Amino acid sequence: MNTQDTCIEFKDVVAGYKDFMILNNLSFKAKRGTITLLLGPNGAGKSTVLKALFGLLKPRQGDILLDGVSVAGATQKQLLAQGIAFVPQGRNLFGQLSVFENLELGGITLGMKTTHERIPEVLEFFPRVKERMHSAASALSGGEQKQLEIGRALLLRPKVILIDEPSIGLSPMVVADVFKLLRRLADQGTTVLMVEQNVKSALKISDEAIALESGRLVLQKPASELLADPNIERLFLGGAHQSNAQASTV
Ligand SMILES: Nc1ncnc2c1ncn2[C@@H]1O[C@H](COP(=O)(O)OP(=O)(O)OP(=O)(O)O)[C@@H](O)[C@H]1O
Known part of the structure; x- marks a missing residue:
């Protein structure tokens, strides 16, 4: 990946709540103007990735870069000013x-x-x-x-939109509208990092998929490739995620 294209980078990030570490040496990159879908079982640390990028928890180790510049430990005001927007789970109005x-x-x-x-x-x-x-x-x-x-x-x-489970509580038609909008924003240059349980529909509009297991990266591949994988149901919808996902680790 050309570093000029990299918008978000997690470098060996260790982060968690009090003494309990959730992200364990997590490293990944997301390119500018793409949608990256975060997958993994409940409690894998997907929302924690978004929270760490939005300054809601500070990495204990490692670094988080935005356009090559460290934003680890920045305040939310600074992060907003740098173009990171967060749409959390649930209703926030x-x-x-x-x-x-x-x-x-x-x-x-x-x-x-x-x-x-x-x-x-x-x-x-x-x-x-x-x-x-x-x-x-x-x-x-x-x-x-x-x-x-x-x-x-x-x-x-924003340059970056972090969006956590946007489809919760929405009808399939509305979800399709929201996904279409995210795709349009990405095509216009916004980088989207999304957590979404509606795996198949989300993969269809995503560029890259990243799967976590206990706060570790177990898979990163193009969304289209994952979508075409006949094991997708078993990997991400049936709970047999770990052993199979590790077999196709990056
Ligand atoms: N504020 C908090 N204080 C303590 N522990 C937390 C806090 N928020 C989350 N956790 C714990 O961190 C772990 C990872 O949570 P996270 O929400 O990142 O997982 P997730 O992969 O997004 O899961 P889900 O798919 O269930 O939303 C879980 O074990 C959760 O209980």
């Missing part, structure tokens, strides 16, 4: 505030003038949300709420 107010809050680090200039641009991606700009966020459907969360992240015009 201020339900009683309007769609517009939620977007305003998302742009708090930009200042009101810039935020107000960018809101219409972001809403162009989400016509249904745009129509309900003055409704309470809690009155939107689950899918519209997830779109609003993504829109709030897009206000920052």
Whole structure:
């Protein structure tokens, strides 16, 4: 991989909660303008990768690089300013505030003038949300709420979007819309790192797949290759992940 293309790099990262290490010497790279899908069983450390990149936990060892520059230990404010946006699992809106107010809050680090200039641009991606700009966020459907969360992240015009299980609670049609949008953003140069249990659909729009087992990398390969693997059901949907995944380790 040409280092110029590398956007995100984890180098032997050890990170965890209190004395319990979750990521164990994890190394991987993600190229600019691609979607990388993080796979692995429950508790493997997928969300922890996103949290470590977003500064929610600091690596004990190793380094995390963004465009070749270390961001390990940076504050969230610094990371936002460097173009990293995080869309966590579940619902993360201020339900009683309007769609517009939620977007305003998302742009708090930009200042009101810039935020107000960018809101219409972001809403162009989400016509249904745009129509309900003055409704309470809690009155939107689950899918519209997830779109609003993504829109709030897009206000920052991020270089990197970290997105954790965007399909939870959404209908297949809405999931397809969200995935299409992520693909479009990646094609425009945004680097996407995604955790998603909806493995087959997610692989279809991803470029690269990375599988973790106990916080270690056990597989990295092009998403299309994994999708074509007849063992995919067994590897990632049937729980027999470890032994088989290790057989095809990078
Ligand atoms: N705030 C926390 N404090 C202590 N332990 C945590 C915390 N958050 C997560 N963990 C533990 O870290 C481990 C990895 O969690 P993580 O959420 O990264 O896994 P995951 O691969 O995303 O799993 P899932 O698919 O179930 O979401 C789990 O054992 C979890 O219980």
